[in-house]
Amino acid sequence: MNRPSFSAALAGLLLALLPQNSALWAAGWRLETFAGNGKQGFSGDGGPATSAQIDNPFGVVRGPDGALWFCEYTGQRIRRVAPDGTISTVAGSGKKGYSGDGGPALEATFNLPHEIRFDRAGNFYVVDMANHAVRKIDAQTRRITTIAGGGAPGYSGDGGPATAAQLKQPHSIQFGPDGHLYICDIGNHVIRKVDMQSGVISTFAGTGAPGVTPDGSPISGTPLKGPRSLDFDAEGNLWLATREGNQVFKFDLQANRIHHIAGTGASGFTGNGAPAKAATLKGPKGIALDKEGNAWLADTESHSVRKVDKASGHLELVAGTGEKGDGPDGDPLACPMARLHGIFVDADGSVFIGDSEAHKVRVLRRVR
Numbered sequence: 370m371n372r373p374s375f376s377a378a379l380a381g382l383l384l385a386l387l388p389q390n391s392a393l394w395a396a397g398w399r400l401e402t403f404a405g406n407g408k409q410g411f412s413g414d415g416g417p418a419t420s421a422q423i424d425n426p427f428g429v430v431r432g433p434d435g436a437l438w439f440c441e442y443t444g445q446r447i448r449r450v451a452p453d454g455t456i457s458t459v460a461g462s463g464k465k466g467y468s469g470d471g472g473p474a475l476e477a478t479f480n481l482p483h484e485i486r487f488d489r490a491g492n493f494y495v496v497d498m499a500n501h502a503v504r505k506i507d508a509q510t511r512r513i514t515t516i517a518g519g520g521a522p523g524y525s526g527d528g529g530p531a532t533a534a535q536l537k538q539p540h541s542i543q544f545g546p547d548g549h550l551y552i553c554d555i556g557n558h559v560i561r562k563v564d565m566q567s568g569v570i571s572t573f574a575g576t577g578a579p580g581v582t583p584d585g586s587p588i589s590g591t592p593l594k595g596p597r598s599l600d601f602d603a604e605g606n607l608w609l610a611t612r613e614g615n616q617v618f619k620f621d622l623q624a625n626r627i628h629h630i631a632g633t634g635a636s637g638f639t640g641n642g643a644p645a646k647a648a649t650l651k652g653p654k655g656i657a658l659d660k661e662g663n664a665w666l667a668d669t670e671s672h673s674v675r676k677v678d679k680a681s682g683h684l685e686l687v688a689g690t691g692e693k694g695d696g697p698d699g700d701p702l703a704c705p706m707a708r709l710h711g712i713f714v715d716a717d718g719s720v721f722i723g724d725s726e727a728h729k730v731r732v733l734r735r736v737r
Contacts, residue, residue, distance in 0.1 A: 397735060397736055398687060398688070398701050398733045398734065398735060398736060399698075399699065399700075399701070399733070399734050399735075399736050400688055400698055400699065400700070400701040400704050400731055400732070400733055401698050401731065401732050401734060402419055402698055402729050402730075402731055402732075403418065403419070403437070403450070403721065403729075403730045403731060403732045404418035404419060404421065404423060404426070404437075404439070404448075404450050404456060404729065404730040405418070405419070405421060405422070405423040405426070405724075405727075405728050405729035405730055406419065406420055406421065406422060406728075406729075407695055407727060407728055407729055408422050408728065409422065409423075409424055409425070409443075409728045410422035410423075410424060410728075411423075411424060411441075411444055411446070411463060413456055414456060414457050414458055415455065415456075415457065416455065416456065417454050417455065417456070418450040418454055418455065418456040418730075419454070421456045422728070423439075423441055423444065423448065423728050423729070423730070424441045424442075424443050424444030424446075424728065425441055425442040425443040425444060425725050425726065425728065426439045426440065426441055426442070426710075426711065426723035426724070426725060426728070426729070426730050427439070427440045427441075427442045427482070427483050427484065427710040427711045427723050427725060428440045428482075428483055428484030428485050428496070428541075428655075428710070428711040428713075428723065429485075429711040429712070429713045429721045429722070429723045429730055430485055430486060430487065430713050431713065431715055431716070431721075432449070432487055432491075432493070433487055433491045434491075435451075435452045436449045436450055436451050436452060437449070437450045437721065437730070438450075438459070438485055438493065439485070439711065439723060439730055440482040440483060440484060440485050440495065440711070440723075441461075441482070442481055442482065442483065442710070442725065443481070444461075444463060445461050445462070445463050445464060445465050445478065445479045445480070445481075445482065446458050446460065446461035446462075446463055446479070446482075447459050447460035447461055447474075447482065447485060447493075447495060447506075450730075458475065459474065459475070459506075459511075460474035460475060460477060460479075460495065460506055460511075460513065461474070461475070461477060461478070461479050461482070462475065462476055462477065462478055464478045465478060465479070465480050465481075466478030466479075466480065467479075467480055467497070467500040467502070467519075467520060469513050470504075470513055470514050470515055471512065471513075471514065472512060472513065473511060473512060473513075474506045474511050474512065474513040475511070477504075477513045479495065479497050479500070479504075480497060480498070480499035480500045481497070481498045481499040482495050482496065482497055482498065483496040483497075483498045483539075483540050483541065483710075484496045484540065484541050484542055484711070486542050486543055486544060486550075487544075488544055488548075488550075488565070489544075489548065490508060491508035492505055492506065492507055492508045493505070493506050493508070494506075494516070494542060494550070496539050496540060496541065496542050496552070498538055498539060498540060499538070500518075500519065500520060501518045501519065501520065501521065501522045501523075501535065501536045501537060501538065501539065502515050502517065502518040502519040502520070502536065502539070503515070503516055503517040503518060503531075503536075503539060503542060503550070503552060503563075504516065515532060516531060516532065516550075516563070516568075517531035517532065517534060517536065517539075517550075517552065517561075517563055517570060518531070518534055518535060518536035518539065519532065521535060522535065522536070522537040522538065522556060523535030523536075523537060524536075524537060524554075524557040524559075524577060526570055527561075527570060527571050527572055528569065528570075528571065529569065529570070530568050530569065530570070531563045531568055531569065531570035532568070534561075534570045536552065536554050536556075536557070536561065537554060537555075537556025537557045538554075538555055538556035539552050539553060539554050539555065539556075539561075540553045540555045540597055540598065540654075541553040541597060541598040541599050541655075542599075543599050543600055543601060544565075545562075545601055545605070545607065546601060546605040548565055548566075549562055549563060549564050549565050550562070550563040550565055551573060551599060551607065553596045553597055553598060553599055553609075554575075554596070555595055555596055555597055555612065557575070557577055558575050558576070558577060558578060558579045558580075558592065558593050558594065558595065558596065559572050559573075559574065559575030559576070559577055559593065559596065560572070560573045560574040560575055560593070560596055560599065560607075560609070561573060573588070574588050574589070574591070574593060574596075574620065574627075575591075575592065575593040575596060576590065576591070576592045576593075578592060579592060579593070579594040579595065579613065579614075580592025580593070580594060581594070581634075582594065582611075582614065582616070582618060582627060582629070583627075583629075584627070584628060584629035585626055585627070585628065586626070586627050587625055587626060587627070588620055588622075588625050588626065588627055589625070591627060593609070593611060593614070594611050594613050594614035594616075595611045595612040595613030595614050596609055596611055596612075597609075597610050597611060597612035597653065597654050598610045598653070598654055598655050598656045598667075599656065600656050600657050600658045601658065602619075602658040602662055603658070603660060603662065604662075605622060605623075606619050606620060606621055606622060607619070607620040607622060608620070608630075608656055608658055608664055609656070610650075610653040610654070610655070610656040610666060611632075611653075612652055612653065612654055614632070614634060615632045615633075615634055615635065615636050615637075615649065615650040615651065615652065615653065616629065616630075616631060616632035616633075616634055616650065617629075617630040617631035617632055617645070617650070617653070617656065617664060617666065617677060618630060629646060630645060630646070630664065630677055631645035631646060631648060631650065631664070631666075631677050631684055632645070632646075632648060632649065632650040632653075633646070633647060633648070633649055635649050636649065636650070636651050636652065636670070637649030637650070637651060638651050638668075638671040638673070638691050640684050641675070641684055641685060641686040642683060642684070642685065642686075643683060643684065644682055644683055644684075645677045645678075645682055645683060645684040646682070648684040650666070650668055650671075650675070651668055651669070651670040651671040652668070652669045652670035652671075653666045653667065653668050653669060654667055654669040654709075654710045655667030655669070655709070655710055655711050655712035655723075656712070657712045657713050657714045657720070658714065659714040659718060660714075660716075660718075661679060662679035663676055663677060663678055663679050664676065664677040664679075665687075665712050665714055665720055666712070667709045667710055667711065667712040667722065667723075668689075669708050669709060669710060670708070671689070671691050672689050672690070672691065672692060672693045672694070672705060672706045672707060672708060672709065673686060673687075673688060673689030673690070673691060673706065673709075674686075674687045674688040674689055674701070674706075674709070674712065674720065674722060674733065675687065686702065687701060687702075687720075687733065688701035688702065688704060688706065688722070688733060689701070689702075689704065689705065689706050689709075690702070690703065690704070690705045692705050693705060693706075693707050693708065693726075694706070694707060694727075695707060695724075695727040695729070701733060706722070706724045706727060706731070707724060707725065707726035707727040708725050708726045709722050709723060709724050709725055710723050710725045711723030711725075718735060719732055719733060719734050719735075720732065720733040721733075
């Protein structure tokens with residue numbers, strides 16, 4: 370009688386022990402709830418983040434303190450999940466408005482905060498979208514000030530102080546390798562830049578009117594169509610997801626050129642597993658670069674996480690079904706999500722997601 374080899378027997382045993390879910394193991398990821406119990410609201414400070422009520426989480430980022438921080442778009446707050454899993458509020462009274470500058474951040478009001486980022490000194494910055502402003506919370510004093518825009522929408526101020534300039538519905542911010550702050554001024558179809566030494570604002574890219582962005586075009590003088598979210602890769606290139614344009618671009622700052630990376634420009638949910646340039650995206654509203662140079666997208670209107678693989682140039686579906694919902698933890702390809710906005714890749718490769726209308730922050734972790 371033929372007996373199976375030891376290695377074959379062991380392989381069979383391992384397969385028998387694995388969950389019967391080939392999609393999960395094929396994707397190599399597991400999706401977990403990190404914060405929020407799925408009920409829209411405000412509760413839980415001082416307790417476990419997974420038991421708390423949160424309200425439409427958007428931008429999410431790891432802070433220099435080791436905690437995970439996120440914006441609540443309709444909750445009008447910034448909340449923090451400590452390394453021990455405890456949630457707290459760090460800014461915002463929960464009321465909608467534009468007040469509090471010069472005072473404690475917890476007493477301030479916001480009007481639809483979109484994203485949060487940290488500078489090298491540990492201060493954090495919030496895009497206060499409907500106030501057409503970027504605001505700063507001092508790491509030491511926890512007092513809030515406006516550092517760009519403020520109150521009225523418009524497109525003015527280039528060459529002068531950012532505090533005297535006008536923005537129009539700014540959405541995404543990120544600090545570049547030069548230490549300066551870049552702003553997706555989506556209502557003006559431009560990216561603005563604030564020199565953090567002088568405080569002077571300028572237009573970095575875009576013309577002020579929506580238009581086609583040809584592959585290989587110069588950064589200056591080329592139109593953008595709804596610049597929604599940006600990030601920088603390890604080589605110092607700026608990456609941009611365009612909401613109305615349904616595309617992804619890489620800005621080579623050394624060569625001063627814009628390169629088309631993903632999306633035909635049409636709205637859709639096609640092309641997974643194929644070249645990213647030939648795929649369709651559906652209102653992408655978040656982008657994050659990992660240390661390998663892969664670009665992760667919150668493809669909001671397809672309710673999915675998609676990834677542009679650097680090595681192959683292909684677009685991969687990593688989480689979501691294409692349908693809106695609030696799915697269970699486990700297999701990311703069997704979990705509907707609901708208009709996700711924020712996305713952040715952590716140092717260990719885990720991917721955090723602001724699953725906005727499911728009122729959860731989720732995390733994709735590699736299956737070990």
